[in-house]
Amino acid sequence: MTSTFPNISISTERLVLRPLDEDDVPALAEMMNDEQVGAWTDVPQPFTEEGARTWIADYAPTERESGRGLDLAVTEFLTQRLVGVVQLTKTNWHVRATELSYIVAPWARGEGYASEAALATAQWLFTDQKFERIELRTAAGNTASQQVAQKIGCISEGVLRNACIAHVRTDDGTWADVRTDFIVWSLLPEDLDGAGEQLADSGGFTSFGEWN
Numbered sequence: 001m002t003s004t005f006p007n008i009s010i011s012t013e014r015l016v017l018r019p020l021d022e023d024d025v026p027a028l029a030e031m032m033n034d035e036q037v038g039a040w041t042d043v044p045q046p047f048t049e050e051g052a053r054t055w056i057a058d059y060a061p062t063e064r065e066s067g068r069g070l071d072l073a074v075t076e077f078l079t080q081r082l083v084g085v086v087q088l089t090k091t092n093w094h095v096r097a098t099e100l101s102y103i104v105a106p107w108a109r110g111e112g113y114a115s116e117a118a119l120a121t122a123q124w125l126f127t128d129q130k131f132e133r134i135e136l137r138t139a140a141g142n143t144a145s146q147q148v149a150q151k152i153g154c155i156s157e158g159v160l161r162n163a164c165i166a167h168v169r170t171d172d173g174t175w176a177d178v179r180t181d182f183i184v185w186s187l188l189p190e191d192l193d194g195a196g197e198q199l200a201d202s203g204g205f206t207s208f209g210e211w212n
Contacts, residue, residue: 003093005070005129012120015113017072017086020056024073027082028052031105038175039167040142041103045175067093074104074117083108086117088125097133098125100187102148109144115151119192122152126189133188139164140181153192154185 010017020028031037032047044051060071069091074084084104091098100121104114125131136154138145149156160182167175 004067005064005088005091007064008070008072008124010072010120010124011077012116014077015083015117015120016075016077016080017117017120018075020060020071020073020085022053022056024056024082025049025052027105028055028073028085031082031084031103034106035169036106036144037103040139040145042165045167063089067091069098072117072121074102074113083111083113084117086121088121095133096129096131097135098131099135099137101136102145112151114145114148118148119152122187123192126192131189133186136185136187137164137182138185139166140183141166146183149185152187154187155191157184157186159183 007019008017026049029047029049029052032043032052033045037043037047038045055071063069063071069087069089071088072086073082074086075082082105084102087101088098089101100118102114102118122134125134136145136149137160138149140159162179162181164180164182165177166180168178170176
């Protein structure tokens with residue numbers, strides 16, 4: 001039997017992580033058309049609102065129901081504005097391990113939202129879901145993503161040479177693929193020094209209703 005992640009809402013001091021919904025379409029499309037997203041991810045460019053709807057209505061539910069992963073909207077607690085997305089992928093339920101990634105809207109960068117959301121997700125995985133390993137992969141030139149990994153306590157495990165496809169703008173405005181390295185990071189329960197228990201005790205994990 002395939003295990004799956006539950007519908008979940010995770011609260012931090014400034015953020016709420018929750019399932020993506022139809023109301024997120026315009027903000028999600030705008031965020032995914034950012035130059036940094038185009039450079040460091042495989043998100044199709046340009047990214048349309050139809051693409052956002054497909055992600056929310058089809059891709060994200062399928063990933064969760066199949067047990068492969070989980071997609072969460074990252075929103076500001078006070079404004080409810082979408083500031084980013086956290087994804088869990090390549091989940092292995094036997095070894096209790098998953099790969100974590102994050103995207104933050106350009107206007108919300110520099111506020112520590114990526115590390116706050118990633119750390120909250122890690123705490124939930126280790127305490128509520130009893131996971132034993134979280135892996136992150138950052139492109140060699142993506143220093144902002146590397147700083148997030150370091151900030152939440154990840155340990156660099158090495159380099160996957162020539163394993164990443166990044167993208168650059170060409171003279172005619174289109175995107176071209178460029179090969180680079182992946183830096184592999186890991187986070188284990190003991191790396192958090194009890195921070196997960198503190199969040200769990202504060203009531204930071206809340207179940208959502210059925211998400212279709």
